[in-house]
Amino acid sequence: MGELIRVAAASDIPPGTAKIVQAKGEPVAIFNANGKFYALHNTCLHKGGPLGEGFVDEAACTVECPWHGWAYKLETGEKVDDASKKVRTYKVVKKGSDVFVEV
Template sequence: MTEHVVAAADEIPQGKGKAVEVDGLPIAVFNVEGEYYAISNRCVHMGGPLGQGILHSDLPTVDSERTSVHCPWHYWEFDLETGRSVVNEKTGLRTFDVAVEDEQVVIDL
């Protein structure tokens, strides 16, 4: 596996995502209360940019315990830890290991 620095930790504000490309792979990186998650940046439904998605905890009147993102195009929802669709567990996205080292967000491919 190879580590890639994709951003400074402060470039991804709490509750937001950032789209990056690593070795040709489109990846979305999210900051959820200081925990960083990385998944494929393309929704399996129609390729929507998940890095621009809405975190589940930021939606009004929902359970804020869930760590997931809604696609900005059609609101398909994916668990950030597993990559699985919240509605259909047979559908999912690739996830990537993420760490913060020396204030840098690092993804392991």
């Protein structure tokens, strides 16, 4: 089991937004879709774009890479149109007003 690291205040990541954090030296993108938090490795599998700067589609629960538009499911990290490509996901826990990821 990994270690829970506090990475943000929940109020720093309102619904429909994301924030890039460092958790034990790993760049992790934390997303809020409809009040629920998700975490993916920040690095797009295509050419390394920063997923935490991408467009969060709350209805679809996906993020679109800001560089060339690859879209990933926030729940599983799978590329929307090709599940064989998958970015790492992390467990996210909200405790009180803080957000933690497990690394």
